[in-house]
Amino acid sequence: xxxxxxxxxxxxxxxxxxxxxxxxxxxxxxxxxxxxxxxxxxxxxxxxxxxxxxxxxxxxxxxxxxxxxxxxxxxxxxxxxxxxxxxxxxxxxxxxxxxxxxxxxxxxxxxxxx
Amino acid sequence: xxxxxxxxxxxxxxxxxxxxxxxxxxxxxxxxxxxxxxxxxxxxxxxxxxxxxxxxxxxxxxxxxxxxxxxxxxxxxxxxxxxxxxxxxxxxxxxxxxxxxxxxxxxxxxxxxx
DNA sequence: TGTAGATTCAACCCGACGGTTAATTAGCTA
DNA sequence: TAGCTAATTAACCGTCGGGTTGAATCTACA
Numbered sequence: 084x085x086x087x088x089x090x091x092x093x094x095x096x097x098x099x100x101x102x103x104x105x106x107x108x109x110x111x112x113x114x115x116x117x118x119x120x121x122x123x124x125x126x127x128x129x130x131x132x133x134x135x136x137x138x139x140x141x142x143x144x145x146x147x148x149x150x151x152x153x154x155x156x157x158x159x160x161x162x163x164x165x166x167x168x169x170x171x172x173x174x175x176x177x178x179x180x181x182x183x184x185x186x187x188x189x190x191x192x193x194x195x196x197x
Numbered sequence: 198x199x200x201x202x203x204x205x206x207x208x209x210x211x212x213x214x215x216x217x218x219x220x221x222x223x224x225x226x227x228x229x230x231x232x233x234x235x236x237x238x239x240x241x242x243x244x245x246x247x248x249x250x251x252x253x254x255x256x257x258x259x260x261x262x263x264x265x266x267x268x269x270x271x272x273x274x275x276x277x278x279x280x281x282x283x284x285x286x287x288x289x290x291x292x293x294x295x296x297x298x299x300x301x302x303x304x305x306x307x308x309x310x311x
Numbered sequence: 312t313g314t315a316g317a318t319t320c321a322a323c324c325c326g327a328c329g330g331t332t333a334a335t336t337a338g339c340t341a
Numbered sequence: 342t343a344g345c346t347a348a349t350t351a352a353c354c355g356t357c358g359g360g361t362t363g364a365a366t367c368t369a370c371a
Contacts, residue, residue, distance in 0.1 A: 086211075093211035097204050098329085109284060115348060128330055130349060135328090149338045149347050157287040164285065167278045173223060173271040212359085229318060242360055244319060249358090263317050263368040313371090320365070328357075335350065341343090 088140070089166065092159045095139035100124070101132050108142060108155035115151055202254070203280065206273045209253035214238070215246050222256060222269035229265055 086094065095101055104118055119129040133153060136142045140159045144151045200208065209215055218232055233243040247267060250256045254273045258265050 087213060089216070090211050090213055093207050097200075097207035097211050099201060099204055100329090102203070105284075109287060116346095124329085125331065126348075127332085127350090131329075134349090146337095151348065155287065157284045160281050160284045161288045164278065164281045167274050167281065170219075170223060170271045170274045171278065173269065174275045208358095214359090230316095238359085239361070240318075241320090241362085245359070248319095260367095265318065315368100315370090317368085318366080321363085322361105324359105324361080326358090326360105329355095331352100331354080333351085333353105335348100337347085337349095339344105339346080341345100 088159070089162065091139040092141065092163055095135050095141055096163075098132070098135075100129075101136055104129075104132060104136065105141060105155060108153060112152045112154045115153065118153060202273070203276065205253045206255065206277055209249050209255055210277075212246070212249075214243075215250055218243075218246060218250065219255060219269060222267060226266045226268045229267065232267060 096105075100122060103121075107113060107118060107121075115130060115133065116126060118133070119126040122129060133142065133144065137144060141156060142153050143156050144153050146152075210219075214236060217235070221227060221232060221235075229244060229247065230240060232247070233240040236243060247256065247258065251258060255270060256267050257270050258267050260266075
């Protein structure tokens with residue numbers, strides 16, 4: 084619960100129910116009951132999931148009469164994208180290595196250095 | 198344990214120690230002891246973290262004499278990047294809105310954009 | 312052969328997580 | 342005011358996660 088923000092976001096995304104909630108909210112605001120409807124679990128469980136998403140900064144909840152409207156805040160996802168981008172070069176290299184390998188198959192000479 | 202692959206990857210990334218291990222492995226292969234050295238926790242705990250990372254597909258472990266060399270496999274990070282990209286439009290819109298706002302503030306000024 | 316080192320396995324502790332049901336708060340409306 | 346609905350809070354349960362210590366396994370090497 085006292086986790087750093089990055090861990091909080093990754094932790095919040097590590098659950099299929101919460102990711103489904105985010106996908107739903109990507110189409111627009113919704114109340115708790117609306118969000119809970121598609122799931123076979125209680126509305127209280129959904130409320131807990133929303134608490135996790137809110138603490139991670141992924142949603143904001145505003146009071147509207149007796150309803151709580153939930154809205155997606157994609158800002159932390161931008162942070163996640165930036166974090167993952169640190170490694171983009173690596174899987175790009177992996178692609179390059181595959182290219183090289185396929186290229187080597189066609190050529191005949193190659194030198195290896197340690 | 199029986200979590201879907203996406204949840205397994207996000208869950209593996211939801212820990213600062215494991216992210217630090219990945220950052221270290223981004224610079225090249227390492228043994229378990231080498232990976233454990235910077236951390237104030239036991240090597241057994243690191244071994245558990247490596248198990249989580251391996252189950253998530255983020256690292257591969259190869260046996261080399263009595264050592265276990267760990268190598269980063271960035272493939273699942275590509276999956277994460279693709280997942281996050283689904284939401285890129287949303288924070289881009291948010292950026293656009295901010296841009297509009299800042300633009301309105303300055304109205305006329307010099308622009309030096311990247 | 313025996314011993315030292317690298318790593319994992321096993322058992323345990325404690326707190327967090329995902330879920331439940333029951334009770335409570337908050338706000339609309341008759 | 343009472344009563345209905347939306348949502349959260351509280352208490353509880355079983356499991357998992359991160360950590361520990363101690364023992365087991367595997368390998369190199371004197």
